[in-house]
Structure formats: structure tokens, C-alpha cells
Amino acid sequence: MERALAGALAEKGRITFRDFMEMMLYHPELGYYNREKPVVGRAGDFFTCPSHSPFFGFALAEYVRRAWVEAGRSPEFTVLEMGGGEGHLAESLLERWVATIEAGGDGGTGGPKLRYIIVETSPARRGAQARRLAKVPSPVEWRTLEDLSPFRGVVIANELFDALPVHVVEMSADGLLEIYVTGEPGGGLRETPGPLSTEELGLSLAGISLPQGGRTQAAPAGREIVRALGRCLLRGKILVIDYGAPSPERHLSSRYGLRTFFQQWRTDNPFVRLGKQDITADVDFTALEGWAKEAGFRVTGYQEQGDFLLDLGLEEEMERLQGLARTNPVAGMELGKIVQLVSPFGLGEMFKVLELAK
16 A cells, blocks of 8 residues: 555645545555455454444334335335445344344234345455345345436435545635645655645535634535435435534534544544555535435434434333343343443434435
């Protein structure tokens, strides 16, 4: 990776942080998400909610059931998962769907066989997903956004938008500047401020009054993803689950910004372990809502993950496990994991849920 980056810097002199981040994460051979090494779970660098507990996927199966009922109980219904990680969400959601909902758990009528599609750009991640889902009793398809046919159903974007490459900007005495990455003469990397690389970048941050020296990030690529989903989703819902905040809080609070993860530790230095650590950025949910409205969606909900999951039945699951935990240590462990998913002092507050409808 060091050689590939040096080549890019030798050719261009400097690159935007967005291009640096894209190379670190998505380089075809050397990028973090294209490595064969697991990135999620104990063997990886971070946990996701689906990898932390299958009850996250069980709850989303109930969400899909409610969306299917709201859509008129169509005989054909699609779930499109954007990304897919190591396949944990698809595994638990389909397990619950086939065992209860498809079998008649919605009051006796039974749900349809789901068409489950994963959009995943990384061959390494697709391979990991295929291995995990090989024994799931429901087929899974892999597609690109470009070759999707119009469908009705639910789109799930769990920790998708935080992984999009971001531009980094800083307010100077002369106005907003963009941060570029350049090489040091003796090796190493440094940041260099310069003019904004695109006019769209300035427009995307209009109305955000950063103090002098203040920094923030923007991911205009999110708009293209939302537009593409607007073209292929005929009727249904988009569920965005991620960490971040609305504007202007997202850009003005020191709580939000870039994050890096390595071996379960948050390190917050993107210029080390090139291609070997995760780099993410908190999501601007106000920008997401704006893009969604442009693409023809309505904003129908925004809440903390804890409240969202409890409404989908995890409160009842917690009560059931609490009764079992007195004599069953495994039930006690599962209960503890659910508590972490919904806790207002942890994942339940950190992750936000944005619901869009069409």
C-alpha cells in the first residue's frame, strides 16, 4: 500500500483526503475491505450490531414483516442489503424469517419467500458472506446497484454511509479550505490545506458556520447512492442505521468526526497502518434526508437504535431471556448482548435509525 500511495502522490503531487481514504479502504488488491482477513468480529478490528447479537437480525425480520403487511402482503417482496459485512445480518434475518414468519408466524397466513439481495463491491467480503450464508435455508443473490431491476420491498443500509470516503475541510481566516494529503521528503505523510476540489463540496456545507480552525467532513457520494436507490425502489422503505447526528450538530460538536479502528481499538489516526485499519466518519443525517427528498422519498422516522429495537419486540425477548437466565448461562449472555444493543449509555444511543418511504 505504501508503494501504491507513493506512486499516486508522485503522479499528482497531492490528493484529497477523500481519494486517500478511498485508496486505503477500497484499493482493488490492497484496500482494507478487499483483504481476505476478517474485518468484523473477534478476529477483526471492530464489532457491528449484527455480529454482536443475532437478535439484531431477528428484530429486523420483524421490521420487514411489518413493511410487507403495510405494502399489502404482496406475494413478492425483496430485501436489499447495502454492504453486508461478513453476512451476519442476512444470516439472522433469514433464519428468523424462514422459521417463524414464512412458516405462518404472522397470525397464521404466512409470509412470502423473501428475495434477499446483497450489494457488495468487495470480492473478499462477497466470499465471506457466501461462506457464512451457504447453509441458510433461503437463497441470497449478489448484485451491483447498476444491474438492479426495479422492485418492491425494504432496503437496509446498516453502517453503510459511515464507510463512504469523505472530503475533509477546515475553516481558515480566508474561508473554507480542503485538506489534501502530501508526502514528506523523508517519508511519511502530512496534511496540506488548499482550495476546495469541487464546487459541490462547498454547496454541501452551505449553512454550516465552522469556527476558525474548525474541521468537518462531507461525503457527497452518498447522494449518488440515494439517487440510485430512488430509481430501483418502486415502493417500500429504506432503513439507514448508523452513527452520526443531524446538522449542524454533526459538524460543530467535537463528539463527531473521523474514526479509525484497529484490533478492537479506536485509534483516530488515518495515516498509520495504511490499508490495515478501518477509517469511518460520522453520518450527517440532515444531508441524508435532503438527498432522500430529492430522490422522491419521504422521511417517516428518525430515532435512537434502542427505541427502534425495543419497539420491534426485543423488550419481550429480554423478558423471556431473563426468565431463562436463572438456570441457563447462555441465555444470560444473550440477554447481556441485547442490553448493549438497546442501552441509552451505549449502542442504543450511539446508533441512529432513519426511515425513508416511497
